[in-house]
Every structure is written in structure tokens, then in C-alpha cells.
Amino acid sequence: MKKSIALLLTTALLASTVLSGCGGGGAASTGDAGSAETGAAADAGGAGASGTAAAGGTQLDVQVGPSPETIDPALNSAVDGANMILHAFEGLLKFDKDNNVVPGVAESYDVSDDGITWTFHLRDGLKWSDGSDLTAEDFVYSWKRVANPETAAPYGYDLLNYVKGYDEAEAGNVDALAVSAPDAKTFVVELNSPCVYFDKICAFAVMVPVQKATIEANGEAWTTNPDTYITDGPYLMTEYTDGAQIVFQKNPNYWDAGSITFDTIVWHLIEDANAAYAAYQNGDISMIKDVPTEEIPSLEGNSEFYVEPIMGTYYVTFNTQKEPFDNPKVREALSLAIDRDYVANTIMQGTFLPAKNFVGPGVSDEAPGSSFEEETTKKYGDHFDTTNYDADLQKAKDLLAEAGYPNGEGFPEFAYLTNDAGYHKPVAEYLQSAWSELGLTMTVNIQEWKTVTADRRNGNFDVARNGWVYDWDDPSNMINLLETGNGNNDGKYSSPEFDKAVDDARKTTDLKEHYTKLHEAEQIILKDAAMAPVAYYNDFWLQKDNLKGTWHSPYGYWYFMYGSLE
Amino acid sequence: MLKYIVKRILMGVLTAFIVATLTFFIMNLVPGGPFLSEKAVTPQAQAAMEAKYGLDKPLFMQYLTYMGDLLHGNMGLSIKKRGFTVTDIIGNKFPVSARLGGLAVLVAVMIGVPLGSVAAYRRGKTLDNIIIVFSTAGIAIPSFLTSTLMMYFLSVKLKLLPSLGLDSPQSYIMPVIALSLYPTCYIARLMRSSMLDVIGQDYMRTARAKGVGTFKAIFKHALRNAILPVVTYLGPLLAALMTGSFIIEKIFTIPGLGHEFVSAIPSRDYPLIMGTTIFLACFIIMMNVIVDIAYAFIDPRIKLK
Numbered sequence: 001m002k003k004s005i006a007l008l009l010t011t012a013l014l015a016s017t018v019l020s021g022c023g024g025g026g027a028a029s030t031g032d033a034g035s036a037e038t039g040a041a042a043d044a045g046g047a048g049a050s051g052t053a054a055a056g057g058t059q060l061d062v063q064v065g066p067s068p069e070t071i072d073p074a075l076n077s078a079v080d081g082a083n084m085i086l087h088a089f090e091g092l093l094k095f096d097k098d099n100n101v102v103p104g105v106a107e108s109y110d111v112s113d114d115g116i117t118w119t120f121h122l123r124d125g126l127k128w129s130d131g132s133d134l135t136a137e138d139f140v141y142s143w144k145r146v147a148n149p150e151t152a153a154p155y156g157y158d159l160l161n162y163v164k165g166y167d168e169a170e171a172g173n174v175d176a177l178a179v180s181a182p183d184a185k186t187f188v189v190e191l192n193s194p195c196v197y198f199d200k201i202c203a204f205a206v207m208v209p210v211q212k213a214t215i216e217a218n219g220e221a222w223t224t225n226p227d228t229y230i231t232d233g234p235y236l237m238t239e240y241t242d243g244a245q246i247v248f249q250k251n252p253n254y255w256d257a258g259s260i261t262f263d264t265i266v267w268h269l270i271e272d273a274n275a276a277y278a279a280y281q282n283g284d285i286s287m288i289k290d291v292p293t294e295e296i297p298s299l300e301g302n303s304e305f306y307v308e309p310i311m312g313t314y315y316v317t318f319n320t321q322k323e324p325f326d327n328p329k330v331r332e333a334l335s336l337a338i339d340r341d342y343v344a345n346t347i348m349q350g351t352f353l354p355a356k357n358f359v360g361p362g363v364s365d366e367a368p369g370s371s372f373e374e375e376t377t378k379k380y381g382d383h384f385d386t387t388n389y390d391a392d393l394q395k396a397k398d399l400l401a402e403a404g405y406p407n408g409e410g411f412p413e414f415a416y417l418t419n420d421a422g423y424h425k426p427v428a429e430y431l432q433s434a435w436s437e438l439g440l441t442m443t444v445n446i447q448e449w450k451t452v453t454a455d456r457r458n459g460n461f462d463v464a465r466n467g468w469v470y471d472w473d474d475p476s477n478m479i480n481l482l483e484t485g486n487g488n489n490d491g492k493y494s495s496p497e498f499d500k501a502v503d504d505a506r507k508t509t510d511l512k513e514h515y516t517k518l519h520e521a522e523q524i525i526l527k528d529a530a531m532a533p534v535a536y537y538n539d540f541w542l543q544k545d546n547l548k549g550t551w552h553s554p555y556g557y558w559y560f561m562y563g564s565l566e
Numbered sequence: 567m568l569k570y571i572v573k574r575i576l577m578g579v580l581t582a583f584i585v586a587t588l589t590f591f592i593m594n595l596v597p598g599g600p601f602l603s604e605k606a607v608t609p610q611a612q613a614a615m616e617a618k619y620g621l622d623k624p625l626f627m628q629y630l631t632y633m634g635d636l637l638h639g640n641m642g643l644s645i646k647k648r649g650f651t652v653t654d655i656i657g658n659k660f661p662v663s664a665r666l667g668g669l670a671v672l673v674a675v676m677i678g679v680p681l682g683s684v685a686a687y688r689r690g691k692t693l694d695n696i697i698i699v700f701s702t703a704g705i706a707i708p709s710f711l712t713s714t715l716m717m718y719f720l721s722v723k724l725k726l727l728p729s730l731g732l733d734s735p736q737s738y739i740m741p742v743i744a745l746s747l748y749p750t751c752y753i754a755r756l757m758r759s760s761m762l763d764v765i766g767q768d769y770m771r772t773a774r775a776k777g778v779g780t781f782k783a784i785f786k787h788a789l790r791n792a793i794l795p796v797v798t799y800l801g802p803l804l805a806a807l808m809t810g811s812f813i814i815e816k817i818f819t820i821p822g823l824g825h826e827f828v829s830a831i832p833s834r835d836y837p838l839i840m841g842t843t844i845f846l847a848c849f850i851i852m853m854n855v856i857v858d859i860a861y862a863f864i865d866p867r868i869k870l871k
Contacts, residue, residue: 070648077603149614157608170610220649242647242658243821244731268730271825272816274714278729279819281722450598450834457606468605487606 057250057263060547060560063279063288066271067242072223073208074146077154079469079556080289082205084267086557087248089208090233092120092139092187093199097551097559099473100368101199105134105209105232105255106187115194115509116164120187120202127253128211129236136181138209143179143189144169145215146206155206158471162198164190194509197474204472208232234260234561245269260561261549280542286565287543287550287558293422296349296540304542310556311362312469312537313355313478316416316431317491319462320530324411325491328528329403334463335532336396337434339389344535347430348423352535356382358522359475360536362554366515372475379519383526384533393437400438408439414462416442419449424465427534456490466490469537469556475518476505482530493530567862574858578851585847586636586840590629593839600645600834619645621836632840641844642837646830652841655826660845662732663810663822669738670745670807671800678750679796682757683784686765686792697754704751713744713817730819741818745811749803753796761792794865801857805850 065080073085086094092106103109106120126134146153147160147169160166160177168176178190191198201207211230214222222228229237234257235248246267250260270276273290280288291299299305318325318334325331340354353360356377363372376382385392397407405411416431418424428444435442442463447455456464468488470477480486483502484494498521505517525531539556550563601607601615616622619642620631635642641652685697720740721729728737764770765788773787810824827846830838861868 067647069646072648075648077605149610150618152611152614152618154603154607154611154615156611220643222649224649224654241821242650242655243815243825244819268819270730270819272819275717275729275817275819278717278722282725282729284728284730448598449832450596450602453602454598457602487608 058261058565059264059266060262060287060563060565061266061268061285062558062560063268063270063276063285063290064558065269065289067269070223071229071246072220073206073210074142074151074153074156075220076205082555083557084246084248085205085208086233086559087235087265087561088229088231088233088237088251089205089210090254091203091205091208093203095203095553095555098369099362099364099553101203104203109199115196116191118189118191118198118202120189122185122187123255124185126232126255129231129251129253130211130214131253132211132213133184134209134232135184136187137184138211139187140179140181141212142209143207144174144177145210147177148174153206155204155471159201159204159206162191162193162195162201164192166192193507195506196509196511196514197472197476200472200474235265238264241269243269261564262560265560277542280544286547287541287560289539289541289558291540291542293349293351296351299542300350303545305540306543306552307351307538307540308552309353309361309554310469310537310539311360311473311478311554312467312556313358313360313533314352314427314465314467314535314537315355315358316532316534317456317461317464317466318529318531319459319464320491320493321459322462324403324405325462327403329399330405331529331532333396333399333403333438334435334440335529336384336392336399337438338431338532338534339393339434340384340534341386341389343427343430347426348535351538351540352423353538354384354386355533355535356384356386358383358526358531358533359478362473363470363475364473366511372515372518375515376519376522380523396438405439408441411440413441413443415445416463416465417445417447417452417455417461418465419452420446421449428465457487459490459492464490466531467537470554473554475515475522476502479518479521479525482525491531493525493528495524495528495530498524498528498530571855571859574855578848578855581851582844582847586633586844587629589840589843590632591625593834593836594625594628596834598834600836602834619643619837632837636840636844641841644835644838646833646835646838652837655838656823656841656845659810659821659823659826662820663815663824664808666732666738666741666814666820666822667745667804667807667810670742671749671804673742673746674749674753674803675796675800677746678753679757679789679793681750682754683761683789683792685754685758686761687780687784689762694758697758701751701754704747705755707747709744709748709811710813710817712747713740713814716740716743717817732818732820737818741814741820744814744817745807749807753799756795756799757792760795761788764788764792767791790864794861797857797860797864801853802850805846805853809846809849 064083068081068084069078070076071081071084073089076082076085090104092104093101094104096102105123105126107123109118109120111118122136128134143160145151146156147166149170149172156170164178165176180188182188209232214228214230218228224240226237226239231251234251234254236251237246238249239245239247246269248265250257250263254260268279268285270279270290273292276288276290277292277295279285318331320326344350344352344354357373359372359376361371361373364370365372365375400408416428418428425446432442432444455461468478468481480502481488482493482498483489484499501517501521501524505514505521508514539552546566548564548566550558550560552558601612613622620628644650644652644655647655681697685694688694717729717740720727727740728734731737770783770788773783778787810822812824812828814820815822815825823842826838827842830842
């Protein structure tokens with residue numbers, strides 16, 4: 001008898017641990033706000049994946065990335081987070097289908113002649129998702145929150161340093177930021193100096209209004225609970241299960257709720273591309289951003305497979321403070337020896353475009369709807385001829401000889417620093433073989449991502465992989481990376497002539513001059529081979545044919561709110 | 567007995583303390599930090615964020631602060647999952663992993679023990695060979711492969727089972743199979759070899775000679791002695807499976823704890839690395855203590871001292 005009790009103990013041990021697991025899940029729902037969702041999700045889930053929205057109406061299931069780091073507009077710096085934020089919030093201005101700036105919650109705005117004072121006029125009857133009034137004061141609070149050092153907003157400086165008083169605000173005197181609300185419907189911003197693309201900054205996801213009451217009551221956790229995530233845009237949140245899904249429901253208090261088509265959007269927080277692909281194939285999800293790269297060759301020509309440019313360039317950084325990379329001829333030789341067409345179309349399977357210059361497609365020029373890159377081609381011709389690699393290679397060999405290293409003789413062995421993600425490793429291996437054509441010996445130094453970033457920033461490298469995706473649609477956002485003293489100028493390139501052009505472009509009130517100066521600046525860094533552009537980024541994704549009316553912008557955002565499933 | 571348990575728990579606390587200390591300093595030795603990103607943040611923003619999480623203080627001070635908070639049950643705020651405390655994350659995700667892992671262990675024991683016993687009894691026969699081949703394959707095939715194959719056939723092709731989440735009872739099937747395959751096979755092999763030892767012993771021959779049936783001989787008389795190695799294995803197995811599997815969670819999009827263990831490291835989410843590591847250490851220690859106690863019950867010859 002005693003023996004059989006003993007035997008049962010092992011089973012009991014197992015059973016109790018399993019049950020305690022269940023018990024834990026149940027207990028969570030009575031716990032604090034943060035864990036309440038898990039309990040609810042475990043019970044109520046399924047609605048998402050199976051497509052049976054309990055509330056009725058139309059539902060869209062999408063995957064734009066894994067769990068976002070944050071969906072607090074001020075704290076976000078990621079594209080997937082911005083995607084969700086732009087469905088939940090609306091700023092003063094926003095972008096339309098053609099990437100033009102159009103009114104958001106501000107009906108109109110005026111800019112003073114000197115370009116310093118921007119006055120926004122809000123729409124009538126604006127409300128938060130909880131039904132309370134949205135006023136210009138909310139913008140004053142939200143913008144000051146972004147500037148507040150205690151918020152530690154990663155984009156605070158980038159977006160608000162144009163605003164008068166930002167330096168003081170950043171040092172702790174938040175009220176010094178020159179934003180004000182003369183009345184409930186008027187929001188006024190004063191800038192330090194003119195900024196011709198400040199309208200685009202006002203449409204940025206970080207600059208949307210957030211509600212003071214919920215943030216003061218709940219702290220940073222306000223974004224993790226549907227009850228406290230108060231929004232002013234097309235959608236509000238009804239579920240947040242970290243690692244599984246975020247559910248958005250149409251916000252009846254949004255001023256333009258009538259134009260919003262989907263009642264529910266389920267953001268599936270899938271991390272694994274193969275899992276996303278499986279869910280897409282069995283019909284659980286109508287759009288996935290993370291397509292397994294090994295599937296791409298079989299997807300080409302498929303109407304459900306989309307490839308569209310986003311504003312961004314994949315490039316190679318040279319440590320310009322280190323011999324022999326301090327010699328522009330050496331840099332240009334290495335740059336010309338890259339067969340960009342082969343890299344983009346073969347190694348990267350056509351998911352990138354070969355780079356012809358530094359600023360690529362999707363970035364606007366002066367006229368509405370114009371392209372900076374097309375203007376470059378017209379004015380100066382393309383810097384890299386991606387159709388005639390052999391000519392470029394010959395030029396590279398000649399340049400290397402001029403620099404004193406004929407056939408690579410006497411050239412020191414060097415290393416290429418990269419992490420192993422996406423196409424980085426195959427590109428590194430390609431560069432190794434391409435540069436061996438010049439008689440050079442390069443070793444591939446693969447490090448974990450954070451190590452690459454740290455080493456690259458500290459100048460602890462010879463040549464390194466680099467890349468930039470624009471924050472807003474102005475070429476200065478990337479061209480300025482090569483400016484002396486810029487925090488992202490990893491190669492420590494420095495040219496007074498270039499710095500001046502960039503600074504002139506920054507300070508002018510004349511749109512035409514702004515772009516002219518930026519074109520000049522781009523030509524300087526291309527001629528100087530300050531870096532070697534390799535390819536332009538694209539977004540590629542899968543979207544069911546019956547999902548219509550959505551669009552993708554060069555910012556890498558999808559707009560699902562006006563779409564439909566036919 | 568009580569004295570033994572108290573001693574084991576005190577040892578466990580000491581072990582957890584050492585684990586916490588080592589993790590803290592090793593983690594800070596690795597280059598990079600939580601706020602380092604592809605795009606440089608301004609020095610001001612960097613300083614503000616470091617101040618917010620106390621990373622601006624000297625390392626040893628940070629250590630003292632952390633250990634002090636830990637004693638008060640405060641594991642801090644996650645840096646990379648803004649708005650969540652480390653306690654929130656473990657509290658939300660551990661139940662999910664524990665349920666899944668516990669089920670997998672249950673399945674492994676329910677199938678592995680009989681399978682191993684039967685194989686031992688039918689030693690050298692066809693059934694034994696089949697079980698040996700099956701269990702060797704089960705140990706050799708990695709779980710990501712079985713998961714992917716199941717996902718492809720059962721979810722994508724036949725559309726029988728959901729590919730995502732743990733919303734319905736059906737959605738447990740694939741992850742549980744994937745998680746339990748290896749331990750099932752391992753237990754079957756353990757069971758087979760220890761059962762072979764036991765079957766050869768005198769008391770078993772006596773039992774058979776006295777007319778005890780095969781089934782009863784194996785499952786009543788032999789099992790008790792043969793199961794000890796399996797019980798030993800259960801401690802670490804429970805700890806490993808109930809704290810979640812990075813791969814299985816990733817493939818089936820399960821909001822479990824295993825993912826956090828791994829993803830906290832590349833993102834240098836210091837509080838979350840500490841929290842998950844200490845939690846795992848305590849859980850393993852606890853499981854080992856429980857197994858030791860279970861041992862004494864199963865085999866009265868074992869005295870806990």
C-alpha cells in the first residue's frame with residue numbers, strides 16, 4: 001500500500017506542476033493591469049486567427065513584425081511600431097496615398113513669411129477614444145513630453161531640435177519649448193530657423209497627440225493595456241497579448257470614422273518568417289511582411305508577391321581615418337569594383353535595387369510627386385553605371401594603380417565588419433571575391449549585431465556594412481550622415497565643402513535652393529567616395545489578391561484602414 | 567528529512583545568489599548596451615535613458631541597487647519591452663510555457679515508460695527493434711524539423727490544425743508533440759536499459775516462478791525499481807520544458823517565456839536577462855529538490871541526509 005502511494009507521487013508531481021501552470025494563467029486575470037490581458041487572451045483568443053470576430057463586421061489579419069518594442073508614440077523608433085501607431089493615432093498632418101502631406105486633425109495651417117512661426121487650426125469636435133475632448137493643449141503636452149529628458153524619447157532631438165527652446169527643454173526646463181495653444185483649436189510652433197520640410201516632421205508618428213490623463217495615471221504601462229491606451233485616430237486597442245497579437249477596433253470617436261472600412265485589425269506578432277508564411281498559406285492571415293527569403297525565387301511573378309521601394313540605402317562605410325582608406329582613390333576603386341546589379345538582383349534575389357547614387361527612389365524633390373534620384377540622373381548622370389560593370393572594374397584597377405597599389409601590390413590585408421542577418425553574409429562573401437579581382441585580400445569579420453554597431457561607431461574597423469532607412473522624406477535625412485560630427489558618421493568622413501553645402505540646405509527658406517544644395521552635397525560625397533552605396537532597400541511582402549484598397553508608402557508603412565476584403 | 571530539505575533550500579539560495587552575481591557581471595562585460603542602435607541617438611537622449619534605468623552609476627553600485635531591489639521582490643522594468651516590468655513578463659509568460667511544458671512531460675512519461683518497459687520485456691524481438699529504431703530517430707531528429715514538417719502537412723496542406731498560438735485545445739497538439747518527442751524517446755531508452763537490469767534480478771525470477779503474470783511482474787514489481795533513473799531525469803526535464811522553448815515558441819507563435827530568455831540577450835535588456843536567469847536558476851533548484859524528495863518515497867532504501 002505504502003509503495004503504491006509512493007509510485008503515485010511521481011505522477012502527482014507532474015500533474016501538480018501542470019495544474020499550477022493553469023492556475024497561474026487564471027490568477028493572472030485578477031492580477032494587475034499588465035497581466036490581465038494574458039488571462040483574457042488565453043480565454044477569448046481564437047477570434048483573431050479563425051476570422052470570427054465576435055463583434056461582427058469585417059476583420060483584417062496582418063503581420064508586420066514581431067512584438068513591437070513599444071507602441072508609445074514618443075518612445076517608438078521602429079517601423080513596425082510606427083505602423084500600429086499610425087492606425088491608432090492621427091497627428092496634425094498625415095500622408096495620403098501619393099505620399100503628399102495632407103491635413104490630419106489640423107484642418108489647415110499657416111506659415112509666417114520668415115518660415116519661423118507655424119500655426120495649426122484644429123478641426124471642430126475632436127475627441128479621444130474615451131470620448132473626452134481633444135484640444136490644442138493636448139499637442140502642447142505631447143510635444144513637450146517628447147522633449148522632456150525624463151521621457152527619453154529616442155527621436156526627441158531629431159524631430160524637435162528645429163523648435164525654439166529645445167535645448168533648454170532638453171536640459172530640463174520643458175516649458176521653454178516654444179509650443180503654445182492660444183485657444184482650444186489653435187496650436188502654434190515657433191522654430192529656431194526655417195525648415196522647409198517641417199510639415200513632413202509634423203506628420204511623423206512620434207508627433208501625434210497622446211492623452212495626459214492616462215499617461216499620468218498609468219505611467220509607461222499605459223500602452224500595454226486596452227483600457228488605458230487612449231487614441232485619437234482610426235482605431236483603438238481591444239487586446240494586447242505580447243508575443244501573440246494586438247487587436248485594434250474601429251474608434252467611433254475618430255473625426256473621419258466614416259471613411260474607415262475594417263472594423264477590426266488583428267496584428268499577429270509573429271517573429272518567425274516561416275510561421276508567418278504558413279499562416280498566410282492556410283489563409284489565417286491576409287498580409288505578411290516577413291516572407292522567408294528562400295521562398296522568394298518561387299514567388300517571383302506571383303500576383304500576391306509585392307516588391308516596392310522604401311527610402312533607404314545599403315552601403316559600405318570606409319574608415320576614412322585609417323590608411324589606406326583615407327585615400328579617396330582607394331575608396332573609389334573599391335566602390336567601383338562592386339557589381340551592383342549582381343548584388344541586388346542575384347545575391348539579394350531582386351529584393352533590393354542596384355544603387356546608382358546615394359539617395360534612391362521614394363525620396364521627393366522640389367515639385368510635388370517628383371523624385372530626387374530622377375533629378376540627379378537628369379542633372380549629373382548616374383554615378384554608377386550598373387549596366388556596364390566591366391568598364392567600372394577597369395576604372396577601379398586604374399585608380400588603384402594611381403593610388404600606388406598596382407594590381408593590389410603593397411595593399412595591406414583588411415577586414416570587413418558585418419553581422420550575420422539578411423543578406424549581410426552573402427554580400428560580405430561577394431565583396432571578398434570582388435575585391436580579390438583587384439588583387440586585395442579581405443577577411444570577413446562577422447560579429448553579433450550589437451558588437452558590430454559598437455565597433456563601427458567607435459571607429460574600430462577597416463570597412464563595414466552600413467545602411468540607413470529614412471525617418472522622413474527629405475534627402476538631408478541621409479546625406480547629413482556624412483557631416484562632420486554627425487553621430488552616425490561611422491567612417492568619420494569630413495569635408496568642409498560638403499559641410500557647407502549641407503548647412504546651406506538646412507538654413508534656407510527657399511525650397512529650390514534646399515534641393516539644389518543637397519544635390520551638390522550628394523555629388524561631393526559620391527566623387528569623394530565617402531562611402532560606397534550598394535543597393536536601395538525595398539519592402540517585399542505577400543498580400544492576398546482579395547485584399548484591396550490598402551497601400552504601402554516609401555516610409556515602410558502600410559495603410560490598411562481604407563481597404564477591403566472582396 | 568526536514569533538516570535535509572532546509573539544507574537543500576539554503577544551498578539553493580546560495581546557488582541562486584552566485585548565479586545572479588556572475589550573470590550580472592558577465593552580462594555587463596559583453597560589448598554594446600541596450601540603447602545602442604543602428605541609428606545613433608543623441609548623447610543627451612542616451613544620458614537621459616541611462617539615468618532612467620540607473621545605468622549611469624558605477625557598475626558595482628548598479629549591482630548593489632539591483633540586489634537590494636531583488637530582495638524586495640522588485641526585478642525592475644524591462645528596457646526593451648517598454649511599459650512592462652520584468653515581473654509582469656515572467657508572470658504573463660511563465661504560465662503559458664508551464665502548461666505547454668508540463669503537458670509535454672506528462673506525455674513523455676505516459677508513453678516513454680511503457681514503451682521502454684515493453685521493449686525490455688520483448689528484448690531482441692521485432693517489437694523491441696521497432697521501439698529502438700523509433701527512439702533513436704526521435705532523439706536524433708531536431709524539434710525544429712518535426713515542427714516544420716508537422717506545420718507543413720497538418721496545418722498548411724491538410725488545414726487540420728491551427729498554425730498559430732494556443733487558442734484552442736487543437737492548437738496544443740503540434741507543440742506538445744514537438745516538445746515531447748525527444749524526452750519520450752530518451753525516457754524509453756532509459757527505461758529499457760534499467761528495466762533489463764531489473765528483470766535479470768533474482769526477485770523477479772522468484773516472482774515469475776511463483777506464478778505472477780507478465781504484466782503484473784513488469785508493471786508492479788519491476789517498474790518500481792526500474793523507474794529511478796527516469797525520476798532523476800524528470801527534474802531537469804521539467805525545469806527545461808516548463809520554462810519554455812525558444813524554437814517551438816518561435817515556430818508556433820506561442821507567447822511563452824523561452825523566447826524572452828534568448829531575445830533579452832541580443833537586445834541587452836539587462837533587467838530581463840537577470841530576471842529570467844534568476845527565475846530559471848531557482849526553478850531548476852526547486853525541481854531538483856522535489857525530485858530528491860520523491861526519490862526517498864519511491865525507494866525506501868534511500869535516506870535523505
